Amino acid sequence: MTDKEILMIHGTSYKKMTKEILSASDLIGRIGDTNRAIGIKPNLVSPSDASYGATTHPEVAAGIIEYLQEHGCRHIVMMEGSWVGDKTEDSAEVCGFIRLSKAYNVPFIDTQKEKAHAHECGGMELEICDCVQSVDFLINVPVLKGHCQTRITCALKNMKGLIPNREKRRFHSIGLHKPIAHLGLGIHQDFIVVDNICGDLDFEDGGNPVPMNRVWTAADPVLCDAYVCHMLNYEKKDVPYIGIAEELGVGCGDWRQAVVCNCNEKTEELHIPRNRKIIALEDAVDEVDSCSACYGYLIPALDRLKQEGVLDKLDTKIAIGQGYRGKTGTLGIGHCTKKFDCHLEGCPPTEEQIYAFLKEYLEKSKNAF
Incomplete structure (x- = not known):
């Protein structure tokens, strides 16, 4: 799998699909040394079941963990912090990630409780939780969905869960787009597994799930988000952090350069309305x-x-x-x-x-x- 490729798989057996697309993407080949410390970053914005359209499906995370463990990876952690106003521990419980942690013996790190330090991120100083520095390979598992303030949220914005609440508040006080883009330099995503199962295409907190039953893999977070932007009928200028991240060298912001490959028979595409x-x-x-x-x-x-x-x-x-x-x-x-x-x-x-x-x-x- 090249950095320009986006692989997709369709179906309803989410754990099985995830393992199959990770194999097709040769994730273990990208990791290389199975003794590396691997971090998994889901989206647990609030305590709501994944069927509501806001949070990462636990079966997708289970598929990632099983794939890694079956290939000899033993140093795996999950890490996430819910949005300001909800407690991560509640979200992790409701969304099934505490159960996953116990079932697979994979620690879950609540970044709302983590220490954080400032890092230079391409001309911006941003606070990042210390746990990010403890992993060698970061797997981002965002939900493809809409967002009330930034139009879309997927790979780049999902990294906000790895900064402390005080920094999240600061992001909003200085304008979301620039710090989200610069955070792409401070936190390197090594691999992306997109939960495109039933995200709400309007609201980041869910409530109007749109069943699409797909899982994607990608290596370039900017290209991934640019393609999401195109798919949801937005122009790149509608989501400024994509262009800023491209200018910073985080990745490619031209969705037309994406090589989209389907790993199984493609189902009928869902019509996505232009008016949101x-x-x-x-x-x-x-x-x-x-x-x-x-x-x-x-x-x-x-x-x-x-x-x-x-x-x-x-x-x-x-x-x-x-x-x-x-x-x-x-x-x-x-x-x-x-x-x-x-x-x-x-x-x-x-x-x-x-x-x-x-x-x-x-x-x-x-x-x-």
Whole structure:
């Protein structure tokens, strides 16, 4: 498998498929010395079952571990940190990764509890969890899905789980795209196994899974994300961190250079609509430096209100994000907007809390006329 290749396999026996595509990709050949320390980085953004469309399927991780152990690799760890607002230990339990850890005797490192140190990353100093330095070969296992703030999330953005919560907050305060791209220099991905089974193509926290029943492998995270961008009907300019990472030399950002190979009979392609929910809902929001969880809970709540036909009663934009700290306004979501006339406390408030709060606000607005 070359760095320009993206291999795909289709089916519903996820562990078996994963082992087959790893064999076709000659992962063990890329690793070389089986005594190397190998890290597996899934996406466990929040405590939700993989069928919800947000988190890595445990069967994919199980397939990776079995493949490695069957080829003599014994120094394997899993490492991940959920988004700010949820505890990794809860996500690992709900998503089945504590069970995997016990079944295969593979340690699970909660990066929310790890020490971290600053590293020079192509002109940006970024904090990275110490456990990253302890592995010789990193296997990234992202979920192919949409994202409320960056349009897509896959290989490059999944590395955010390997930085401490304080750094995640800082990423949002300085703008997500540049630090995500520079993190690609600070954390080298040696191999990528993409969970393209049923990711939510709009929301990073899931809720609207789109069954595609595919697993990909790739070696270039930038090319991988560029191809995802193309597949979801976005231009590269719509996801700026791809172009920035390409300029930094992290990888190739031209999806047309990808050599896509199918390892088994190709099933009918799913039609992916060009108009996405998040784009239609963003007009209701004034967002400045919001954290992923806070914004990620707001957008699905707005979608629910839109489906109920009440969102059009909104008479002001909803403020959200760290940029509103100490400021006043009309309607705000989260602790950062605590000085607003009407605000919902929480860091972050949940989707259900946001939904109920905004529905009550809209009902009061309706009755005022």
